[in-house]
Amino acid sequence: MRSPAHVLILGGTTEARHLAAALADRPDLHVTSSLAGRVARPGALPGDVRIGGFGGVEGLTAWLREHRVDALVDATHPFAEAISANAAEAAQAARVPLLTLRRPGWQAGPGDTWHSVASLAEAAALLPELGERIFLTTGRLGLSAFCGRELDSLHFLVRSVEPPEPPLPPHAQVVLDRGPFTVEGETALLREHAIDVLVTKDSGGAATAAKLVAARHLGLPVVVVRRPACPQGVPVAADAEAALEWLLTVAHRP
Incomplete structure (x- = not known):
């Protein structure tokens, strides 16, 4: 056999x-x-x-x-x-x-305001013109890209499965959580923290896509890092x- x-x-x-x-x-x-x-x-x-x-x-x-x-x-x-x-x-x-x-990968739909970028550094460079309270869902690595002096006045809500690696932006609050997430939960989170910009990587899949729907419902811009x-x-x-x-x-x- x-x-x-x-x-x-x-x-x-x-x-x-x-x-x-x-x-x-x-x-x-x-x-x-x-x-x-x-x-x-x-x-x-x-x-x-x-x-x-x-x-x-x-x-x-x-x-x-x-x-x-x-x-x-x-x-x-x-x-x-x-x-x-x-x-x-x-x-x-x-x-x-x-x-x-x-x-x-995810695809933008009607009502979405997406900004497609090639890297975390490019995402960070866009933020000052988009808002002041940022929801970062890019994972626990690479957050040093958001530590530039020109971003010091911005406030970040950082979500990851495990504690993110330093350095972190000076005004950062960390939330440890794992999907799947719901549209209702994501909408409540965005409202609770007065978020006006979402930053994410194009990971695809349904487990973490609810934040995109919540951002659409609230009319928030989304910065999406393209996948390699x-x-x-x-x-x-x-x-x-x-x-x-x-x-x-x-x-x-x-």
Whole structure:
């Protein structure tokens, strides 16, 4: 009897969890999920789980070879650009098929006032002309971009899953919370803190999209940091179901 094909998922996202759950029920596929270890208490995952980095491209390449990985799925956060680049190089070096699993980005709709920017620094540069009370939902990293002297008069409400890394803006209040969020809850939060600008990354997905609807209802401008492009030449799946279809076509190839 042929041994199960080994699938390595670079995970941490909702889509990665859904895919791991789908693979765990298949006797022809063996799944290992790899988490970066940045979240102190990650939720339980089916299959094997490893925590921590690989040591760059060379380390990941060696792991793929040593553990006889038959297919690699990059299901990391849409803004984990360095990890995705490493995965593409390592997969090519180890001759392992690679798929990028990325949920679609958000799209502006009628009534939205969005400002699309390429970076956190570009987002920060726009703020003085947009408002004075800012809701920052860009995660716990990179907040130094909002610490410039020209922003010292602005007030920031910073929300992240875990305590953000310093430095923080001088007038910053931190809220620790994890989605999914509701439109009603987000609207109440924006009103309670008299927010007049929302800043977010285009992470996509439904779990944190309610803030965009709340901003639309309140007529607030939204600064959206565009996600980096996926590595060239790597196929992309939008959900776990499409990723599973791809895996079934490549994992058992000789």
